[in-house]
Amino acid sequence: MRRRRVSQDQHSGPWELSTMQDEAEIQARWVEGHEAREQIIELRRRVFTGEQGFGEDMVHHERDADALHLCAMSGETMVGAIAAYLYEPGAPELADLRLPKVDGLSVQIGKRVELAEYRGRLVTEQLGTAMMRQICESLRPARFFLIIRGSHRRLADRYVRRGFVRHADIGSGDDAMTVMVVEGREAMEEFYAEHRALSKRAASDGRRLTVPSLVRFLADSGRDDLLAWNTLMTENNYLEPLSLTDELPRLAAQGQMMIAEQRPRLAATPFPPAPASLLDIGTGPGDYLAAVAKEKVLSGYRVQGVEPSSQLLARARSAFPELTFRRGSAYATGEPDSSHDVITANFLFVHLSSPDLALMEMARVLRPGGLLYVVDVNDDSFRGPDEIRSLVEAHDRHYTGDRTVLTDLPRRAGEFGLVLERRFATTLRNTGGPEPVLGQDEILLGRREGWSLLSFVRSQKVAEDMFQEAEEYYFRTGCEISLDIETQVYRKQAAGEE
Numbered sequence: 398m399r400r401r402r403v404s405q406d407q408h409s410g411p412w413e414l415s416t417m418q419d420e421a422e423i424q425a426r427w428v429e430g431h432e433a434r435e436q437i438i439e440l441r442r443r444v445f446t447g448e449q450g451f452g453e454d455m456v457h458h459e460r461d462a463d464a465l466h467l468c469a470m471s472g473e474t475m476v477g478a479i480a481a482y483l484y485e486p487g488a489p490e491l492a493d494l495r496l497p498k499v500d501g502l503s504v505q506i507g508k509r510v511e512l513a514e515y516r517g518r519l520v521t522e523q524l525g526t527a528m529m530r531q532i533c534e535s536l537r538p539a540r541f542f543l544i545i546r547g548s549h550r551r552l553a554d555r556y557v558r559r560g561f562v563r564h565a566d567i568g569s570g571d572d573a574m575t576v577m578v579v580e581g582r583e584a585m586e587e588f589y590a591e592h593r594a595l596s597k598r599a600a601s602d603g604r605r606l607t608v609p610s611l612v613r614f615l616a617d618s619g620r621d622d623l624l625a626w627n628t629l630m631t632e633n634n635y636l637e638p639l640s641l642t643d644e645l646p647r648l649a650a651q652g653q654m655m656i657a658e659q660r661p662r663l664a665a666t667p668f669p670p671a672p673a674s675l676l677d678i679g680t681g682p683g684d685y686l687a688a689v690a691k692e693k694v695l696s697g698y699r700v701q702g703v704e705p706s707s708q709l710l711a712r713a714r715s716a717f718p719e720l721t722f723r724r725g726s727a728y729a730t731g732e733p734d735s736s737h738d739v740i741t742a743n744f745l746f747v748h749l750s751s752p753d754l755a756l757m758e759m760a761r762v763l764r765p766g767g768l769l770y771v772v773d774v775n776d777d778s779f780r781g782p783d784e785i786r787s788l789v790e791a792h793d794r795h796y797t798g799d800r801t802v803l804t805d806l807p808r809r810a811g812e813f814g815l816v817l818e819r820r821f822a823t824t825l826r827n828t829g830g831p832e833p834v835l836g837q838d839e840i841l842l843g844r845r846e847g848w849s850l851l852s853f854v855r856s857q858k859v860a861e862d863m864f865q866e867a868e869e870y871y872f873r874t875g876c877e878i879s880l881d882i883e884t885q886v887y888r889k890q891a892a893g894e895e
């Protein structure tokens with residue numbers, strides 16, 4: 398039987414560690430296969446056949462035309478590239494690679510290549526990390542795989558350290574190849590956590606090659622059917638691990654504190670004049686929206702809440718019959734284009750797997766000039782002893798949402814025409830020591846109340862064991878912990894605005 402040939406993967410060199418001095422000159426760009434075909438082929442040919450002695454077949458992949466290509470550009474010159482090839486369940490190539498059926502998309506990462514003079518600068522390393530992170534967030538694949546051939550098979554351990562397992566050795570001699578795979582819910586979650594952590598580490602080391610939004614690219618190129626709509630529409634990372642009996646009183650207490658904290662922020666925000674309409678996304682039991690709707694600055698507004706959970710929706714409708722609540726998700730609100738003057742997202746963003754997709758939906762629904770008003774915690778602002786910090790970090794690493802998403806939200810929102818206009822932070826402080834003198838943007842919490850700030854941590858199995866130890870430490874010592882609540886106000890640019 399004639400076997401279909403699956404294009405091979407190849408790498409342009411070892412991943413060396415070095416600091417990138419002149420990264421500012423390099424820009425990352427998603428491109429369509431047909432758009433940059435010649436440049437990509439030319440780059441591969443130069444490296445694979447010119448430098449590394451591979452044959453012409455190494456330069457091509459049968460699925461290049463439909464692949465997602467992420468390239469590094471220095472001016473108009475392509476200096477690096479990597480590709481992701483997407484396979485639906487049942488694709489014959491998967492059987493050829495002895496990959497069993499999985500329920501969802503399989504993504505092959507391959508054709509990683511960079512010009513010799515750019516090696517050692519982590520260019521394609523960063524492209525690969527960002528690519529896999531963004532694919533996890535918005536395409537929600539069931540599996541990643543890659544193929545390594547010939548002498549590069551000795552590099553298999555490097556991929557093992559990244560979460561891949563050696564799946565199959567196929568062929569012999571010059572044709573021998575190793576298929577490396579990540580699959581299964583737990584392994585994929587760990588893989589995502591690792592790639593998200595790596596992206597953040599690169600950013601905080603100043604080694605950051607900013608990779609634009611894959612969601613934006615797919616929407617602009619008319620390929621948004623690739624996004625994992627079905628999975629994302631049914632997802633609720635917030636509710637999944639919770640008991641509502643415990644959570645509703647916590648949320649109500651949080652709402653009361655927040656309305657006091659928000660009053661001056663709301664008053665200082667230039668909301669469009671009434672009559673106007675406000676859409677609150679992820680509205681929950683409705684208490685907070687009902688309280689906000691009474692604020693003077695929003696009087697005369699039509700107010701509506703959107704919530705995906707039937708339980709919370711029923712609770713909101715019965716508690717506040719005077720308000721309108723609809724079922725919907727942050728990714729698909731069901732609202733018409735340009736239909737609202739203000740969108741609020743209160744403690745929503747940290748629970749989303751795909752913040753970019755939510756930003757795109759919000760930008761669609763807002764009128765030009767309208768405001769997106771985001772309030773959320775940011776764990777990057779956490780201050781406290783290592784005993785408690787490590788608990789927060791363990792939780793955050795494994796949470797499918799992202800409790801530090803606000804740090805990079807202004808850049809991400811900018812890709813959807815949402816420009817940050819105002820940013821406020823309130824520090825929630827708590828100490829077992831002498832009462833501190835508080836700054837203007839600080840709130841002092843009681844000792845128990847302060848600990849309840851961290852109650853979310855219990856929802857992660859990995860943090861369960863650490864929780865008791867940290868709790869004991871917290872109440873035994875007079876340690877101080879603090880966390881910021883951030884308010885970010887964005888304006889949707891009008892057409893033609895820079």
Ligand SMILES: C[S@@+](CC[C@H](N)C(=O)[O-])C[C@H]1O[C@@H](n2cnc3c(N)ncnc32)[C@H](O)[C@@H]1O
Pocket residue numbers: 629632633634635636648652678679680681682685703704705706709725726727728742743744745748749
């Ligand atoms: C922490 S609660 C905040 C509720 C309310 N905004 C408040 O501040 O009291 C998070 C809310 O986001 C909702 N949520 C979770 N995932 C969502 C999604 N993908 N789209 C819209 N809402 C979502 C949850 O059901 C929940 O109501």
